[in-house]
Amino acid sequence: MLIRTEIGVDAPSIDSLLRRCFASSAEAELVQQLREDGLLTLGVVATDDEGQVLGYAAFSPVTLNGEDKQWVGLAPLAVDESVRGQGLGKQLIYEGLDTLNEFGYAAVVVLGDPAFFGRYGFEPASRHQLRCHRPETEATFQVYKLADEALVGVEGNIEYSTPFNRS
Numbered sequence: 001m002l003i004r005t006e007i008g009v010d011a012p013s014i015d016s017l018l019r020r021c022f023a024s025s026a027e028a029e030l031v032q033q034l035r036e037d038g039l040l041t042l043g044v045v046a047t048d049d050e051g052q053v054l055g056y057a058a059f060s061p062v063t064l065n066g067e068d069k070q071w072v073g074l075a076p077l078a079v080d081e082s083v084r085g086q087g088l089g090k091q092l093i094y095e096g097l098d099t100l101n102e103f104g105y106a107a108v109v110v111l112g113d114p115a116f117f118g119r120y121g122f123e124p125a126s127r128h129q130l131r132c133h134r135p136e137t138e139a140t141f142q143v144y145k146l147a148d149e150a151l152v153g154v155e156g157n158i159e160y161s162t163p164f165n166r167s
């Protein structure tokens with residue numbers, strides 16, 4: 001399995017993976033919209049020998065109190081059922097964090113199960129007085145600091161980009 005940054009020809013295979021992995025087409029449509037709107041900061045794929053995408057992680061910009069602080073949100077993350085439990089999810093997350101760190105991004109947020117993302121260094125955003133604008137997300141909203149000072153003196157509302165409001 002190869003873990004690398006998404007390129008143009010991966011789009012149909014990513015779309016197919018997301019439609020297989022989630023109960024609705026919302027995630028696939030979200031990624032299409034982010035791509036169309038130029039809001040895919042980074043996409044990381046896991047591909048097999050034939051180039052088929054079996055894992056995917058997307059990162060797109062979020063704002064803090066309406067300001068661009070070079071923060072991004074991780075969503076969606078998906079691994080094909082046939083290859084789950086082999087560490088692909090972990091590799092996609094780490095590859096994404098490494099690349100974003102190299103690019104100079106400051107922090108990554110995620111809405112997801114703390115039992116999963118907590119393993120990879122994400123911590124509750126509420127610990128830093130950070131909230132997601134979506135209701136009832138206090139327990140699942142998490143943050144990962146890339147830049148040393150990213151979480152110093154911050155608090156407030158994180159907002160995802162417009163395509164997330166449609167999904």
Ligand SMILES: CC(C)(COP(=O)(O)OP(=O)(O)OC[C@H]1O[C@@H](n2cnc3c(N)ncnc32)[C@H](O)[C@@H]1OP(=O)(O)O)[C@@H](O)C(=O)NCCC(=O)NCCS
Nearest residue numbers: 021077078079084085086087088089090111112113115116
């Ligand atoms: C979540 C997902 C990406 C994990 O992919 P993966 O390649 O199996 O992940 P890894 O192999 O790195 O890690 C698997 C481990 O995480 C655990 N895990 C998976 N989902 C979990 C969850 N929601 N909560 C806690 N642990 C979870 C597995 O039990 C496994 O544990 P083990 O290593 O002790 O056996 C995959 O299950 C998936 O695509 N699910 C459907 C889409 C989804 O829910 N995405 C997350 C949305 S934020």
